[in-house]
Amino acid sequence: MNDARSTAEGTHDRRVGRLVTAALAGLVALLLAVTGCTSGDGGRAELPDGDKAPRPISYAEKALWTGRDLGLKRTVGAVLRGRTAVVTGDTAAHRSRLAVADAETGELRWYADGGDPLRGGDGAVVAGEYESYLARQFGDADGRPVVLDGADDGPVVLVPYSEERENGEEKVRGIAALSLKDGRVGWKRPLLRPKAGDAGDDVRDQVLTLLDADDGTVLVGVGADKKTALRTVALRASDGKVRWEYDGEGSASWAYRLAGDTVLGSSGNTEGVPWEEESRQSAVLALDAHTGKAKWDLGDRYDTSRLAAVVPGRAVLVTEGGSGSGPEELSRVVTVDTRTGRELQELDGKFRTCRSDGASLIGCIDTGDGSLATLRAPASGDRKGDAASAKGRGEADSAEGKGKAAFKAVEAERKPVDGGDGASYSLDAVHGDRLYVSGGKGIREEGYRHAAADRAGNVLRDELPGEALAFSSRYTAFLTLPERQDTVSDARDLVVHRAATGEQRPPEPRKERSPEVTPVEHGDRPLWSTGAGRNGMPQDLPEGALDSGLGTLQRVDLAGGVVIYAGELREDDDVFRIVVADPRTGKERWHRDTGKDLGEGLRLGGNLSIRSAVVGGELVVEYGKEDSEEEGIAGLSLRDGKLKWRIRLSDTERETASLEGSSGSTVITTVTGRADGGGADRVRTLAHDAKSGRKLWEADGLGARGITGELVVADRAADGRSKVGYGGKDSGSVVAVGLRDGRKKWSYEAKEQGTTGARTRSVSDRAVIVGLGADGSESSVVLTPDSGRRLTRTLIPLLACNGGEEVRGKSALVVCTAGRTGGLTANRFPVTVEIAADGRKATLRTLPRLAALDGYGATGRWLLAATDRRDETKYYAYDARGRRVGKALPGWLQETDGTYGIFTRGDIGLEPIGSGSAFEIRELRGRG
Secondary structure, eight states: OOTTHHHHTTTTTTOOOEEEEEOOOOOOSSOBTTTBOOOTTSOOOOOGGGOOOOOOEEEOSSOSEEGGGGTEEEEEEEEEETTEEEEEEEETTSOEEEEEEETTTOOEEEEEETTOBOBTSTTOEESOTTOSSOGGGGBOTTSOBOEESOOTTSOEEEEEEEEEOTTSSOEEEEEEEEETTTOBEEEEEEEEOOOSGGGGHHHHTOEEEEEEEOSSEEEEEEESSSSOEEEEEEEETTTOOEEEEEOGGGSOEEEEEEETTEEEEEEOOOSSOTTSTTOOSOEEEEEETTTOOEEEEOTTTOSEEEEEEEETTEEEEEEESSTTOOTTOOEEEEEEETTTOOEEEEEOTTOOEEEEOSSSEEEEEOTTTOOEEEEEOOOTTOOOOOOBOTTSOOOOOOTTSSSOBOOOOOOOSOOSOOOOTTOEEEEEEEETTEEEEEEESOTTSTTOEEEEEOTTOOEEEOSOSSEEEEEOSSEEEEEEOOSSOOTTOOOOEEEEEEEEESSOOOOOOOOOOOOSSOOOEEOSSOSEEEEEOTTSSOTTSOTTOEEOOBSOOOEEEEETTEEEEEEEBSSOTTOEEEEEEOTTTOOEEEEEEBTSEEETTEEEESOTTSOOEEETTEEEEEEEETTSOOEEEEEEETTTOOEEEEEEEEOSTTEEEEEEEEETTEEEEEEEEOOGGGOOOEEEEEEEETTTOOEEEEEETEEEEEEETTEEEEEEOTTSSBOBSTTSBOOOEEEEEETTTOOEEEEEOOOSTTOOOEEEEEEOSSOEEEEESTTSOSEEEEEOTTTOOEEEEESSOEEEEEEOOOOTTSOEEEEEEESOTTSOGGGOEEEEEEEOTTSSOEEEEEOGGGTTSEEEEEETTEEEEEEEETTEEEEEEEOTTSOEEEEEESSEEEEEOSSEEEEEESOSSSOOOTTOEEEEEEEEEOOO
16 A cells, blocks of 8 residues: 555645656765755755655654564565554564554554464455465555555454355455554455365465555455456455455456546556566556446557556656557656546656655656656646756656657766765655655675765765664654575565654664563572483483383472472383472372372372472372272372362262362362253352361352462353363353352453453463453453452463462562464464562563564563574573573473572473483472
8 A cells, every 4th residue: 555645645635746857866874864864066966846845854863663573574665644554574483564653662462373363353354374475465456465554443454354154164364454543344345255175276276466456445456366366356445345456357457556536557467466576478557446348448548557656646657669659768657647548748767766745746767877867746736847857957847748858867966865985866755745765785795875865865874784674753664684594585574663753853762771580590400300201311311310100290299398290100000100209309208190090099190280289288189089089189298198178079970070279278179060962061169178078169150260369360251150161161250269268359351442251371379361252362461360450461362371470579570471262373472471569560561572482481580491402402581571691501490499400301281202201309489
């Protein structure tokens, strides 16, 4: 979409242009950053058409944020709208991403990856799930995101979508408008509806391409492939209703550029899309923007013609052969009236690369020497146009006059970028009467420069950070080479800088304070270590490591002053073993195997991968009874493993009992009943006093998810009895009840517009994280544990969270993994929630730039993650802002009690890959 079109389309319609040629000004040694650059003799070239000089412009030296902060390895396009940035690109996982962020901070507000469900889209998903480098699907013919400002409910951004039919085989595809505020679907328009079977093959193989848009019309190309259009569909921008269709009368045609009341395009394309120079055998055509009826085409006038740039009323074309060409003049650059197709003026043939501001100004550049030509479309009602050089020379006849203007570019000595012999140049953008130019002997070579100039070639600002890409009154986005650049890659990184016009420079970004979190302080050597592996102990364990006898490690934690770990036996993977060991020496106190007698005919059972629960010096485990369907929980002495007590929970095979946690002497469990005939499983939560075995309370329809303080937080389905999640119902509400009495203290139901259902993501000392939507993945809220008051909200879907433990007198940290349940794992990234020491405020930060790391978690006040490069895994601690703290760790800091720390390596809780998994115990001071 042409920049500034949405605000200027109506007022600049039917303009007649004056063409000006400018040779770019020479580079001087010292440039005035704000007032502009002067020539060596102190003079400035006069601007053509009586134009006033653009206001001085300046940029902050340091960038506010980059595309990497949005998780983008390669940025394709960007649009800035006030405080909002809309950016498209490809992630490190080679998937397309549309990201909407705060233009000042780069904080991600919401995003959509290929294959993600659309919020409020009734099952529709973003197109492009299984294809790489498709970020251009989110942009127009110039690659920019298609943002419309005129929607009744605020700005929207357009995306292609697909939607499965009921049979799950055919996919309807179309275009959807998403609210810039929250990504919710405003409207969607299906354009491809393939029939079942072979009859639908032709439609099934077609593709959709967003072409251009203004606040009245959206142009969409429907093609056999990305190079050949079958038809153009014009949609009404307000609701997506089809206004008209154009099929090119049987030829391969694209109608792809809006110019006021005219749509310009190209017919006869055989190689490539017409807006790229590889396109061949094309002829420019024009349609009525309101009806789609043909106005004119140039197939008979020139052998070939293509659009170089467009503003309402005028277009610059590059032509081959035909009218006006002699034997030595086969290629010409001309301007035409977009309403009639009448040729008005001819430019020097070297100005073949052009851009416009979408409103009134076109700039063209000689890519070989950097000289420049400009064309101004006059205000509505002015019927004259003229051409001028950078020195103001040159004349043009009336646009409706007897002949076309004779024009020859006049090159001046000054150029904003002078790369010397062998250099090449590009015109990156035209905005605010400024032309943004880049040039040099190679983008990766020393001396490659970026500058802004006025129409006369006077330098306004030199040493720009990169190629100018997007603009607003306070910010400018540039494309630069990433810090780590593959020499064969065309990847570009986005950098956003503050901008200011006038005499005042914009303030530099505030310098970040050093991390308040201290590095992990651990002993130089492990106190002891052990490991697990199918084929024996891992090879990289230190000398003297203990052999656990396990083939896998399902869990390891610190509880009750001991280390507890569990996993499958190496020699028999049908048997699980739980081990209790001394934290300083690793000496085993005792172990128990599943299937073996615990006493009184009980057998160790249940899920040994959950976190350990300790009550009054006894480890709580799940049990099953020999020759019986009885299930329940039991307490085993941490000292010698002897059975101390048991509580029966169920005695039918259709029920499953699970331990959810403990606090003091209270143990919380759930019992899930399997439904008959494919119905939803039912659930109930029970609380028992472990010392007496007395049942304190029982609640049908509550599925306990965790304990915080004196409260149990649980999910409740909408029907009040079913389980929430797999095998049960969609999200309902989140409820907190008293730990000892089961009475409701607070509940949270989704109150956000268009959102139904809530489910718990994590429960901790300082926060309850709740996912909203039918499956909890539409958005998320952070609640206070004691009252359920909402602290903050994010539109980012959170899959899982941990952390939030109390750290006396300091803020607490929760770390969540952002992503969709069915999304690509490599596209997931961490989100941190920092809760103030008084519990009254929560600060949420999205960290997509850490998406390349392996797994995320929280221990104490540290964010933990691993890097996997060159077949070597390293483990690091980060603060809540994603800044690395200290040196590499000896492993993943699984847990600490302030005295000891558990550092793990390999796959804990999973089937080990490679040599297996291991952990070691080290002395550790503090929790960050």
